[in-house]
Amino acid sequence: MDDNLNILIDLLKKHAKAESVQALVQWDQETYMPEGAGEFKSEQLAWLSALVHEMHTGEPFKKVLEKVVNLYTGDVLNSNADKEEKRLLYLIWKDYHYASVLPRSFVEDFSFLTSQSQQVWAKARANNDFKLFLPYLEKIVDMCKKQADYYGYKTTPYDALMEQYEPGVTTQQVESLFSELKSGLLELLDKIKNSNEKLDDHLLKESFDTAHQWAFGLEVIEKMGFDMTKGRQDRSAHPFTTGFHPTDVRITTRVYENDMKSAFFSTVHEAGHALYEQGLPVEHFGTPFGQAASYGIHESQSRLWENMIAKSLPFWHYFYPRLKEYFPILQKTSVEAFYKMINMVKPSLIRIDADEVTYSLHIMLRFEIEKMLINEELNVSELPDLWNAKMKEYFDLTPPDDKMGVMQDVHWSMGSIGYFPSYALGNLYAAQFLKKAVADIPGFWETIQMGEFAIFLQWLREKIHVQGRRYNPLDLVSSVTGQKLSPKPFLQYLNTKYHEIYKL
Amino acid sequence: MDDNLNILIDLLKKHAKAESVQALVQWDQETYMPEGAGEFKSEQLAWLSALVHEMHTGEPFKKVLEKVVNLYTGDVLNSNADKEEKRLLYLIWKDYHYASVLPRSFVEDFSFLTSQSQQVWAKARANNDFKLFLPYLEKIVDMCKKQADYYGYKTTPYDALMEQYEPGVTTQQVESLFSELKSGLLELLDKIKNSNEKLDDHLLKESFDTAHQWAFGLEVIEKMGFDMTKGRQDRSAHPFTTGFHPTDVRITTRVYENDMKSAFFSTVHEAGHALYEQGLPVEHFGTPFGQAASYGIHESQSRLWENMIAKSLPFWHYFYPRLKEYFPILQKTSVEAFYKMINMVKPSLIRIDADEVTYSLHIMLRFEIEKMLINEELNVSELPDLWNAKMKEYFDLTPPDDKMGVMQDVHWSMGSIGYFPSYALGNLYAAQFLKKAVADIPGFWETIQMGEFAIFLQWLREKIHVQGRRYNPLDLVSSVTGQKLSPKPFLQYLNTKYHEIYKL
Incomplete structure (x- = not known):
């Protein structure tokens, strides 16, 4: 590598330290901050955001970057650069391009708008008052369209928005994947x-001691391989994972006494994210090679552990005796009956409560709506009616109000249009990875049934985690599994599992 | 105020945000950081320290500052500035001067040395091996002498060191105060x-449920006026207080099952610090007027609450019934007997275990030794012998080893020479404040006995907290009490209290 690249990498490592500090302030905001400190916390974060943005886009960084790449095209200037170096520089340039292409006034306006609209959304949702949220959402859709124009695209502005979350995946590809997935799932x-x-599953709504729920969850994720010397779990209103550094990865959850599934599967879900973050190559910390491949790949890791492993029968053959020790109320229930309870399929109004079979359908509905909004085929004011019509079409359900319907997700109020597809893609990635892991690892399900998770985790580490952002998600899938991404493994997985559970 | 001063204040407010973020990272290091993240945490902190130092001393700040003060003398350039503005500018200049007068290489060397020597001290102390620590302490003493030369002083280099912690207090003044205090205490x-x-007090070493200790401590400090919506308490190895902002002040402690006093009085001590931080004027956050007056004044607040209030009989007349509910083991002990237990006087080898009567003597011993080190009247290698001789003189005790003797405190390994006097001065300030409060507030001890702490807290707020750094500590004492600082109120307080307890 040439000296300028080394200087560039040193700068990136410094940026990453600043970002990790920013992430700590955000983590603190969601976990331990006293309620009266909210305003000051916003000021700390505004200062840090401006600092981090300046680090990414300011002159000192630009001056080094333009010595190694053409700032307009992203072409690498050093003709002797090898493939790896080219990929690294392309990613560094791309991040710079995305960070610097938006005018500062646009960034500030968008940040102000989304900060406001999140509060308005929360209020509108609580009061079931879509009209209150409407003008904000209209502005957000407008600004997202502008954002797409700034980023640039070949076919449709939705491509540019999705690129932020799922690089290299086009709207057309998602349409094609979702089309096959949709008919399979509906069938x-x-x-x-x-x-x-x-x-x-009424048994799971009985009383379950929250301290025992907490302890059992931790026991399971440690067994899965979550390194408690390099991470921890705390309480927060909504579960999330933050990877400050591979040696400091923290997850959060909340615990409900009358819902045994909720905290446990959220803990395992976040631990799936956390295992990815703990497995990112520490020597590349700060550079794109030390980062996750995409939001969808991240989601593949959480869903793999949460659904495909932790909702499997072999998993519970291993853990159920321990669970019964924590909760004697389960003593008279067989592991097979418990397994069916946690896998019950029931179309619901709320995405985050959805089971494995219906979850992706919730995503498709949002994907269809977001495209229409961005392509100006739909006025925001028509949203509630369209939402309800699609809920009828997909699930034969009608939301009693907008709170249970179009206003249920925080994403749009945050300005995150183009993010939802990553969730469903995560399912597809996960199933395709799992299929390959089962083929690669002799007696895969026997290792799970024996509580031997290290073999599988090692497989994930080598194939996915240590790769960082070396590959775009679709290339990563091809490289790991030898097959192009397809909905078939996911549909096969679901069909096999649920044919057995529902005796189809 | 002129525009430049406003620009300066805006910069200071930004600096304060950066410092509060740095403080959060340090707080996290002591509370929730996973053990494996230590190395990365050091990197985060090194980046933040450099950033904060640069903010305080860099060109952008200097350029604004030199428009309002003479950088060499600190004289205010605007001849129309009023007294308050002059004081503010003097403090801003002084902080700049202290931050910028040390060459960068010196700052880096000192930081590296003290970071190393803290680890060596911990090891040397654990192994009772002073010789291991000796070369580091020699270097620290050398560098502190150099530091004093950089800062500048009129009479003795020790003045310059103490100035960092107790502005305006001279070595000679401390000598004079300590001389009178010493004879009074020894008598x-x-x-x-x-x-x-x-x-x-063997009863206090019985088993006390740690969750109950925690809950009782929180109950008491809330009653004292600690605002839990703007603060919290967490666990750490050593108790400390961090004020990020008046709306976010956090204290920590540790709890021992077999020592009921330890956690409780540490919680009250830190709450005393925290009440000061919560009471600093929020509109001045970031400027010297929003900061504490000195380390000693801070210590006066913690010791006032810990010793003079929370070890008083009226306090326990109010809280003892509640304490007995938490700990039925105390049911058969009268409040008067309990009061005597928590006030037992017993000379000890360890400063932090010392009672109210002997505590200041521990400080004097250190003060005498530090002066000799800085004035080159003592080789560091002779330290253990001198320490032991002084322990004999003061307490008629001989440390069994250096671990229990000269190596007990972390301060010297951190390069903090000149800090110890603030602890004893804190006692003097506290007693003089208390005397005035008792005179100002009708039925002072009756309000305490009724659990009405708001009146006293309001007094502290008005007289001390909202003043920030408007006054140097000695001027603050004169301004609040109408009297020059004297050891008499403290000696009177102790004599009255202990004559009654020990029936002298």
Whole structure:
């Protein structure tokens, strides 16, 4: 590598320290901050955001960057650069381009608007008053369209928005994947609805000591391989994961006494994210090679552990005896009955409560709506009616109000349009990774049933975690599995699992 | 105020945000950081220290500052400036002067040395091996002498060191105060030793549920006026207080099952610091007027609450019934007997275990030694022998080893020479403040006995907290109490209290 690249990397490592400090302030805001400190916390964060933005886009960084790449095209100036170096420089340039292409006034306006609109959304949702939120959402859609114009795109502005979360994945590709996925899922859902096997999970709504829930969750994720000397779990209103550095990865959750599933599967979900963050290559910390491949790949890791591993029968063959020690109320329930309870399929109004079969359908609905908004095929004021019509189409359900309907997610109020597809793509990635892991690891499910998670984790580390952002998500999938991304592994996985559970 | 001063204040407010972020990273290091993240945490802190130092001393700040003061003399350039403005500018200049007068290489060397020597001290102390620590302490003493030369002084280099912690207080003044204090304390101690009243506090070493200790401590400090919506308490190895901002002040402690006094009085001590931080004028946040007057004044607030209020009989008349509810083991002990237990006087080898009567003597011993080190009247290698000789002189005790003797405190390993006097001055300030408060507030001890702390807190707020750094500590004492600082109120306070307890 040439000297300028080394200087560039040193700067990036400094930026990453600043970002990790920013992340700590945000983590503190969600965990331990006294309630009266909110205003000052916003001031700290505004100062840090401006500082970090300046580090990424300011003259000192630009001056070094322009010595190694053409700032307009991203072309690497050193013709002797090898493939790896070219990829690294492309990513560094791309991040710079995305950070610097938006005018400062646009960044400030958007930040101010989304900060306001999140508060308005929370109020509008609480009061079931979409009209209150409407003018803010209209502005957000407008600004997202402008944002797409700034970023640039070939086919449709939605491509530019999605690129922030799922680099290299086009709207057309998602449409094609979702189309096949949709018919497969609806077919399976129809069979389940018509099955004579009626499941009942009321037992999981009994009283479960919250301290025991907490302890059991920690026990499980440690067994999965979450390194407690390099991470921790705290309480927050909404579960999240923050990786400050591979040696400091923190997850959060909340615990409900009358819902045993909620905290446990949230802990495992976040631990899936956290294992990825703990497994990122520490020597590349600060550079793109030390970062996660995409939001969807991140989601693949959390969903793999949460759904495909922790909602599998072999997993519970191992953990159920321990769970019964924590909760004697389960003593009379067989592991097979428990397994069915946690996998009950039931179309619901709320995305985050959805089961594995219906979850991706919630995403498709949002994807269809977001495209229409960005392509000016829909006025924001028509949103509630369209939402309800699509809920009817997908789930044969009608939201009683907008709170349970179009206003349920925080994402739009944050200005995150183009993010939702990553969730469903995460399912597809996960299933395709799992299929390959099962093929690669002899007696895969036997290792899970014996509580031997290290072999699988090692596989994920080598194939996915240590790769950082070396590959775009679709290339990573091809490279790891030898196959192009397809909805088939996910549909196969679901069909096999639910045919057995629902005796289809 | 002129425009430049406003620009200066805006910069200072930004600096304060950066410092509050640095403080959060340090707080996290002592409370929730996973153990494996230590190295990365050091990197975050090194980056932040450099950033904060640059903010305080860099060109952008200097350029604004030199428009309002003469950088060499500190003289205010605007001849129309009023008294308050002059004081503010003097303090801003002084902080700049202290931050910028040390060459960068010196700052880096000192920082590196003290970071190393703290680790060596911890090891040397654990292994009772002073020789291991010796070369580091020699270097620290050397560098502190150099530091004093950089800062400048009129009479003795020790003045320059103390100025960092207790502005405006000279070595000679401390010598004079300590001389009177010493004879008074030794006289009282002698009487106590010869008293027929033998106290026994073994009951406080029984088993006390740690969760109950925690809850009781929080209950008491909330009652004292600690605003839990603008602060919190967490666990750490050593208790400390951090004020990020008046709306976010956090204290820490540790709890021992077999020592009921330790956690409780540490919580009250830190709450005393915290009440000061919560009471600093929020509109001046970031400027010297929004900061504490000195380390000693800070210590006066913690010691006032910890010793003079929370070890008083009226305080326990109010809280003892509640304490007995938490700990039924105390049911058969009268409040008067309990009061005597928590006030037992017993010379000890360890400063932090010392009672109110002997505590200041521990400080004097250190003050005498530090002066000799800085004035080159003592080789560091002779330290252990001198320490032991002084322990004999003051307490008639001989440390069994250097671990229990000269190596007990972390301060010297941190390069903090000149800090110890602030602890004893804190006692003097506290007693003089208390005397005035008792005179100002009708039925002072009755309000305490009724658990009405708001009146006293309001008094502290008005007289001390909202003043920030408007006054140097000695001027603050004169302004609040109408009297020059004297050891008499403290000696009177102790004599009255312990004559009664020990029936002298």
